Amino acid sequence: MDFKTEFKPLTVQPQEIEGKSFEIITEELGEHPFTEQQYPVVQRIIHASADFELGRSLVFHKDAIEAGIKSIREGRTVVADVQMIQAGVSKERLERFGGGIKVYISDPDVMEEAKRLNTTRAIISMRKAIKEADGGIYAIGNAPTALLELIRLVKEGQARPGLIIGMPVGFVSAAESKDELRKLDIPFITNIGRKGGSTIVVSAINAISIMATALK
């Protein structure tokens, strides 16, 4: 390849871009209700969305960050509802502790069962997840039905998440599923309203895994 360099973009250093972005976010966000431990998650979510309203709508269970860090440092599997989250998460930082990230929604047995029961693959993927990889972080950015099913499984004592990151986006059941999540007394990170999505959830996982890595 030949590399023309006549054109000079405003900023070309990834680290420099991120640092400058974080400065702007802190400045524009101003006062906020988040703890020092929670703030890196908020900051990274605003960085990935350019959405201060979304950032301000975040809600943390008091033990959320600590539980997330613990889960990653113990090498527990992160379970995500969709492949986009798997693609976006920094795998190296999970693997350093022996962990990884799994998505069950496209597994043939999940697809088959969803069809048979006339329900969503997202629901069935959570039923599979609690059998294959319970105890770590559940990361849900798309399917409200996955989050509602996971909440049901927690209430029934069938699932024991280390942390639930529940931020499905959408117009049908998304906000309601988060309302249900906030009623649980187990570690969660969520937001109020319809917004959310894979990039938001990825930001939360990456922020926590950076904290987990910085500990030693």
Place this chain on the structure above:
Amino acid sequence: MDFKTEFKPLTVQPQEIEGKSFEIITEELGEHPFTEQQYPVVQRIIHASADFELGRSLVFHKDAIEAGIKSIREGRTVVADVQMIQAGVSKERLERFGGGIKVYISDPDVMEEAKRLNTTRAIISMRKAIKEADGGIYAIGNAPTALLELIRLVKEGQARPGLIIGMPVGFVSAAESKDELRKLDIPFITNIGRKGGSTIVVSAINAISIMATALK
């Protein structure tokens, strides 16, 4: 697996959820400046973001949708800046026409060259893309430097995109890169401001590929 069904989520049919969501979006959006051809893209982006402000900020070159459909139906490669877009795009609909989606940012030669030139992998990935897969849709949701580099390559006559979907998110150069894109007289889809991201870009590609598929 055993499948408990005591708990009935509000709505469990994916098609039903999507249809209901689209109705809500049309109702809440009300009057808008978009053409009948552009609206499916707007609708799907709002569906993926729950963000009407973002939806209203979209800007289409007059030939954008037609060019995108043509590109997909000709089986041209979609080039994305990051893996999350690759993970989220419906591959079946591209492959039906002989196309696919490529991401170069993690290729060893791209990483090596970026290091050698002390620049972003995103920039080098665009320089590789125009050699490997020019002529189709370029889909940029993350890196302003990728979009700025692509614009430079277009101006120099080195890149001939069928369509540029340019919606990098962020605080440094993102809005500015879109301002530059809007000055080009080639097919583009973009938005005004800092927002954007992988899920937004995926929605645009999927909306266009659905239109491409519906044609016959």
